[in-house]
Amino acid sequence: MIDPLPRWIRLSVALFFVLAAGCAPQSDDAVHDHAATRVLQLFNWNNYISPETIERFETQCDCRVEQDYFSDNEEMLAKLAAGATGYDLIVPTGNALDTLIRQGVLIPLDKALLPNLKNIHPAYLKTRFDPDNRYSVPYAYTLTLLGFNAHKMRELGLPTDTWAVIFEPEYLQKIKGRVTVLDSPRELMAAALLYLGYAANDQDEAHWNQAKELIIRAKPYWAAFSNTSYIREIAIGDLWVVHGYSNDLFQAALDARKTGRHFIIDYAIPKQGAVMSLDSMVLHKSGKHPDLAHEFINFMLDGRNSAELTNLIGSGNPNVAAKPFIQPELVHNNVIFPDEETLSRLEMITDLNHKQRRVLSRMWTEIKLR
Numbered sequence: 001m002i003d004p005l006p007r008w009i010r011l012s013v014a015l016f017f018v019l020a021a022g023c024a025p026q027s028d029d030a031v032h033d034h035a036a037t038r039v040l041q042l043f044n045w046n047n048y049i050s051p052e053t054i055e056r057f058e059t060q061c062d063c064r065v066e067q068d069y070f071s072d073n074e075e076m077l078a079k080l081a082a083g084a085t086g087y088d089l090i091v092p093t094g095n096a097l098d099t100l101i102r103q104g105v106l107i108p109l110d111k112a113l114l115p116n117l118k119n120i121h122p123a124y125l126k127t128r129f130d131p132d133n134r135y136s137v138p139y140a141y142t143l144t145l146l147g148f149n150a151h152k153m154r155e156l157g158l159p160t161d162t163w164a165v166i167f168e169p170e171y172l173q174k175i176k177g178r179v180t181v182l183d184s185p186r187e188l189m190a191a192a193l194l195y196l197g198y199a200a201n202d203q204d205e206a207h208w209n210q211a212k213e214l215i216i217r218a219k220p221y222w223a224a225f226s227n228t229s230y231i232r233e234i235a236i237g238d239l240w241v242v243h244g245y246s247n248d249l250f251q252a253a254l255d256a257r258k259t260g261r262h263f264i265i266d267y268a269i270p271k272q273g274a275v276m277s278l279d280s281m282v283l284h285k286s287g288k289h290p291d292l293a294h295e296f297i298n299f300m301l302d303g304r305n306s307a308e309l310t311n312l313i314g315s316g317n318p319n320v321a322a323k324p325f326i327q328p329e330l331v332h333n334n335v336i337f338p339d340e341e342t343l344s345r346l347e348m349i350t351d352l353n354h355k356q357r358r359v360l361s362r363m364w365t366e367i368k369l370r
Contacts, residue, residue, distance in 0.1 A: 038063035040292050043087040045070065045279070048140070048315075050308040057299050063292060071227065072184070080105070080284075088287030089296060091139055093277045095186070098129045098351035100282065106135045107283040113294040116301030116321075123343065124278060124318035128350065136280035137297050140309055141316040143335060143346065144187050144275040147234055147242040147249040151263035152178075158241075163195035163270045166243055167214055172221035178240040180233070183225035185364040186349050187275060188215060191243060194272045200347040205359060212363045216370050225368075231255075234265055245277075246335050250314025267335060269342060276346040278318070310336065 038061070042049075046069040054065050068087070070076040073096035080100075092100060100106050111117060117137060124138040146160060153160050156174045165171045166179055181188055190200035192211035198204075223239065224230075231248045233239040235255040242249070246267065253265040281300065283293050299305055303321030310317045310326050316336050317323075323331055330336050338346065352360065 038289060038292055040065045040289060040296055041086050041088045041287060042067045042296075043070065043076065043090040043284075044068075045091060047313060048091065048279075048309070050312045053300075053305055053308045056305070057296060060299070061292065061295055065296075085286035086288065087284045088289050088293040090282050090284050091279050092282060093279050094127060094129045094348045095351040097136055097280055097282065100284075101130065101135055102351075105285050107285055107287075107290055108134050109137065109283065109297075110294060113291075114298050114301065116298050119301050119303060119306075119319050119321035121318050121320050127278065127348065129348075130280075136282050137301065138318040139279045139281050139300065141276055141278045141318060143246040143269060143316065143338075144182070144191070144277070145244065145246055145249060145267045145335065146270055147230075147244050147252065147265060147267040149234065149237065149240040149263050150266045152240045160266070160268050161271050163191050163272055165241055166222075167192065167195055167218045169217070169221065172218060175240050176221045177223050178238075179222045179242070180224045180226045180230045180239055181222055181243040182245075183227045185360050185367075188225075188243070189360070189363075190275050190347075190349060194270070194274070197272070200273065200275050201350050203352075203356060208359070208363060212367060215367050219367070219370070235259075235261070237261060237263060247313045247315050250336075254314075269335060269338075269345065271345075273345040273347065276316075276348055278348055 040063055042065055044067055049067075057063075058065055070079065073093050076090065076092060077096055077099060090100070114137065120138050124141070125133055127136075130136045146163070146165065148160050148165075150160075152175075158165055158171055158174060165175075166181060172179065181191075189208065189211050192214045193202050193207060194200055196207070196210055196214065198207050198211075202208075230239060230242045230244055231252050232255075234242050234249075235252040236259075249265065249267040253267070256263065256265045281297050283290055287293060301319065301321075303319060303323075304325050306317060306319040307322040307325035309315050310322065310330055314330060314333075314336055316338075317326065334342060
């Protein structure tokens with residue numbers, strides 16, 4: 001059937017509804033019937049949106065949001081590769097976004113439906129993954145940092161501004177068994193490469209081998225490779241130093257304070273630099289409601305809605321309109337809102353080709369087995 005309305009008219013109507021909070025008033029029966037058919041399928045990181053934000057969107061748009069979760073980008077990509085479909089929106093990190101774009105599984109954005117895109121700081125637009133932001137809208141970011149028990153580090157006279165504290169035996173012997181590193185080959189290799197004076201995205205195999213040997217030398221001093229358990233363990237005092245994500249370390253510091261621990265959990269960006277992971281909202285081709293997905297993106301670009309995530313988990317926020325609604329202590333935290341000098345020392349991890357993945361996989365197996 002031919003659509004009787006020209007596309008520009010349909011876009012104008014849709015834009016009007018987006019600006020008016022996404023929906024027009026309807027009767028109770030109409031709302032019930034409409035909500036039954038409008039379900040936004042969101043594939044997201046766990047605990048990466050406030051429940052209150054979801055409820056507000058559902059109320060304003062007379063719809064329902066259903067979420068599936070992933071714990072890392074590899075899991076998300078593997079699930080999609082195995083045939084998972086029906087997701088309207090996904091929130092991948094940059095290197096996974098690169099993969100999704102190359103696979104041709106994303107829908108280009110209709111920016112006429114995203115007037116709040118103007119709220120994103122230019123520093124987080126035009127990334128190397130999606131230079132024209134044809135497919136992606138920045139959502140939030142995390143940094144990969146050193147987290148530490150400030151009391152113990154002072155007591156032991158250990159530095160907190162260098163990756164050396166997780167790699168050098170002269171420091172590690174004082175904290176043996178009280179250190180964990182991320183169970184992620186890209187993140188751990190990036191930290192090792194930065195410490196050695198290379199870029200986090202260095203792809204020289206000889207440099208990778210140097211990083212591998214550095215990791216293997218330090219490994220006997222570490223308690224574990226961990227992506228999750230370190231949050232609780234450093235918060236209760238079982239760990240003294242961790243290689244971890246800023247969101248997690250924010251939560252650990254908050255938990256230690258709330259439970260009245262006699263120590264403070266702090267975190268820092270090492271002087272050699274660190275990894276920034278920018279997560280973005282993208283539309284998947286298998287989704288059934290791209291119109292609703294656009295409404296959701298524009299809703300999340302509103303400053304008040306965007307601020308709720310930072311207030312909840314301490315995520316970095318690329319939305320300048322969110323700052324007035326973010327807790328002042330978070331706005332002034334240089335890890336959550338890096339200044340220009342700090343930004344210059346942060347790198348986003350890029351995707352690898354098939355050959356490089358095989359090489360890294362082989363090295364990672366050697367690291368784990370030796």
